[in-house]
Amino acid sequence: MNNIDAWVWWLVGAAALGIPLVVTAMPEFGMFAVGAVAAAAVAGFGFGVVVQVLTFVVVSVALIAVVRPIAARHGKQRPELATGVDALKGKQAVVLERVDGAGGRIKLAGEIWSARALDADHVYEAGEQVDVVDIEGATAVVM
The missing domain is CATH 2.40.50.140 (Nucleic acid-binding proteins)
Structure with missing residues (x-):
């Protein structure tokens, strides 16, 4: 499999991760999809499979570690305007x-x-x- 095929497969994976994101409304799938897009970019630049997988893991984990606590904090806030x-x-x-x-x-x-x-x-x-x-x-x- 050449580098062009690798980035295409990562984009297919990102699209596949987008489906459960929409169906289940679990934002973690979206974060994994972004990780797959990042891995596709790395593959497009010609890096090997190890770097692609590491990019996917690092970007996905970083997004989950940063975005989830922020989302949880916003979810617990009460609306400021009572109606x-x-x-x-x-x-x-x-x-x-x-x-x-x-x-x-x-x-x-x-x-x-x-x-x-x-x-x-x-x-x-x-x-x-x-x-x-x-x-x-x-x-x-x-x-």
Whole structure:
């Protein structure tokens, strides 16, 4: 097998590694595919099989060692921008109708919401400021 054939086989290997990357969504296959492309480049420059395999191994391992921890760190981060009902938690609201453990009404973010007190024994009268601690369905839980 001559050098031209070697680089072609490495590219075929890279394409073959790309298939499970797409099917399984495991990024490691993509890193192996990049290692195979690097080995194809080395083969194209005329280096021997040992150098090609070493290039494949070194590039693949380096990518896994560097990229995986970065990806894991980004995967664990929570989004900085809260949206939907999550954005309402922690906001202040004004009591429109008496709020107790059974229910009531508040004005939250310019809208009228049904609400109930977090502490069932506590009562909030109209005009008081309350803090939204949770949203359960269409009801704000306040304190």
